[in-house]
Amino acid sequence: MSTTVIPELPGQEIPAESRVNYLNASYGVKSWLLTTDHKRIALLYLGSITLMFFVGGFFAVLMRLHLIEPQGALVAPETYNKLFTMHGVIMVFFFLVPSIPATLGNFLVPMMIGARDLAFPRLNLLSWYIYVIGACFTLYAVISGGVDTGWTFYTPYSSTFSHTSVVPTALGVFITGFSSILTGLNFVVTIHKMRAPGLTWFRLPLFIWAMYATSIIFILGTPVIAITIFLLGLERLLHIGIFDPAIGGDPILFQHMFWFYSHPAVYIMILPGMGVMSELITCFSRKRIFGYTFVAFSSLAIAIISFLVWGHHMFVTGQSIYAGLIFSVLSFLVAIPSAVKVFNWTATLYKGSISYDAPMLYALGFIGLFTMGGLTGLFLASLATDVHLNGTYFIVAHFHYIMVGGAVMAYLGGIHFWWPKITGRMYPDGWARFAALVIFVGFNLTFFPQFVLGYLGMPRRYAVYPGEFQVLNVMSSAGASILGIGYLIPLIYLLWSIRYGPIAGPNPWGAKGLEWETPSPPPTENFEEIPLVTEDAYNYANVGGSRG
Amino acid sequence: MSAHVVAVKTYLGIFIALLVLTGLTTGAAFIDFGDLHTGIPLLRVIPLNTVVALAIAVVKMLLVILFFMHVKYSSGLTKIVVMAGFLFLAILVSFTLADELTRGWSPEAGAWNTALPTILPLLHGLF
């Protein structure tokens, strides 16, 4: 590691290029592929995750093009089944689950707690390689004919009857699961053991609480889906297995094991976004968070209660109604901590000094869209209404409001907010705000009609539909094309800004947090000296409205 | 990590205890302890052999965890981490069993499910 010390005279700004930072500390492919620096690993993840996002998005584009016509405009029904399956598998397991934790989490967790790296840097690199290997298996499945079981792999179709590439896909998901487990393990140990002096639990940024809660879910939930997929694979390969009704196997048991992870998994997808939200809302209202303790504990509450509700995915598949009652009540309970967060963010905005930079636009979009998605979840938690709405586009709209309107917006907001810290460059603000608005409009045009379609009874995962639903489907497809363009715009200007964007100082937003007290981009070891923390998080009261 | 050094004697004692318990549980498998009849739904007949075998297994596990794995001398955080694992496993088992074992249940008429159907038509009349 380079030890050049560049003397900084007062008043003289050293251009980023000549200061040694984690990006230029060493060159060459090997220095990136064998790095143990959490910041470089975060960028490795950023690249792979972005690639998977566009692959999954490509399948979505094909689906929406197909659905322009009631009889299907593009592909055969068997192919359509593969499209929605692969869209789901890739988006859930290879984009949403790792997105914020592996990119922003890896980059920021050590910096926010004043540490030099995560507890286990080599395990961190291994976790990226595991992700890539898993992604390769799944991409192989895609090009070798695809898989058509739905991302939920329900048995006995997936174990016995499907003639598609189930095993490679399942293997890809199984392998990538270990990537999440290692990331979660790393975060938990780092947050427990490596906080800077003076950084007590209740002085931590709420992003860290969110990462901690997410890591709990990674650790407790992912192994269960791993073993479930393992059993599914064995059943498919050996033609004997424990979900086979012929020897007394129960397909619903597969669903129990699958959803035991996959329900908490949706909280893996949203909790980090909620963590980002707390950072964005406070910075762009220049206010302390309202109800810090409530927001912190609500993250833990969400993580724990999320393990108690998985049966709400199984109300109509044959689960006993008594179990259904229990799961329904608990599902109402899990909405409470999420609502607590929304109230606290809104209260933070109140009488704040609000600025509408691109990250804030994404944050404001999140509040509205996540709330809509969350409230529509209550209709699904009610047994009686779920009977009508399950298996329809209402569900599709519900989870896309949370996953795309919530998680992806938060992800983009976070990427924009920390971009200057990560790259040392600012992106063009006008284009960023424009893209945020395009995404917001495109998103709502795509998914709001789907609530109506679902309520009217259009089933999901169908390649054809009755003619009277065509107008709404065409609206949704039009929205999807706008949304697609909206996602391409940041890809272009963010990449552009790496080379041509104006140089950003250490703290272009005037934000509070240890990560903003380092140069942009930070040096490899993060801090010259480990800081001593003496104040609470989001101590914005002292900042007089000007931005540094 | 505990800097506490456990005496070799302690390890040997735990080892002997574990062997004795293994012998006990193996022998107990050949004795019929019968069943315990309770009135609790889902637990109407408790096979005592199973209870004995699992109880002995739990004791053995505790000996290994507390002494061989040094949890007795470890921080509270370690203890919480250990308990968390078993707690969530218990959630997986119990909630899934709650479904599997109640599928055959049919609703019996009782206050909880006859009151509402009786009241609702009356409320309808009001509005």
Next chain:
Amino acid sequence: MADMAVHPAHPPGFKHQFEDMEQQRDADSLGMWVFLVTEVMFFGGLFATYIIYRALYLPAFETGSRLLNVKFGAVNTAVLIGSSLTMALAIHAAQAGKKKSEQVMYLVLTMILGAVFLFLKFAFEWRADYNEHLVPGFHFIIRPEWGAAGPHVPMFFCFYFFMTGLHALHMIIGFGILSTLTVMAHRGRFNSEYYAPLEVSGLYWHFVDIVWIFLFPLLYLIGGRFAMPGVH
């Protein structure tokens, strides 16, 4: 580097993302415990499905259980417990500053006992099961004396082979770890100041022992053996 001036020579094995050895030890230990929690959930998923199917198909599972060889199961349990003892003694040897030859001896003993376990399992139990047509998917024969429970007996054996197989896989991985540790111990890497890899690997090995402590009764012992006179 700035921190070099603040901290004089660090002990061997020190990793620079940490502030001091104590933080590193704490982190290593917590890391292994968190990993073991994931293993509890991993094996736990199998245990959960086993418990559920046992509740649903009790006669078939009892029949299957009685077909397992309790003698080998019990001996194997004792063997694994012995290997946990030798592992604990290996760590103790380093902790108490004993000679490296003593550390190596205990590590090698642990591996020998583990090998005995696997040998008994594969060469005796599994081979016998295969010869008696009790391996699902490999010419499993449903015997008439099983009666009405017959069709569900393969389910029991699915679990038997999945669970003991996964356990055996973990033991084999444990061998890899133990071999590495033996080489490191032989090179004198461990002493009363630095024995974290031993401690942490010990946790893993004890966990594998605990899994077997539950597998033995759940698979071998709760099949109502008292009902069948003269059974092995």
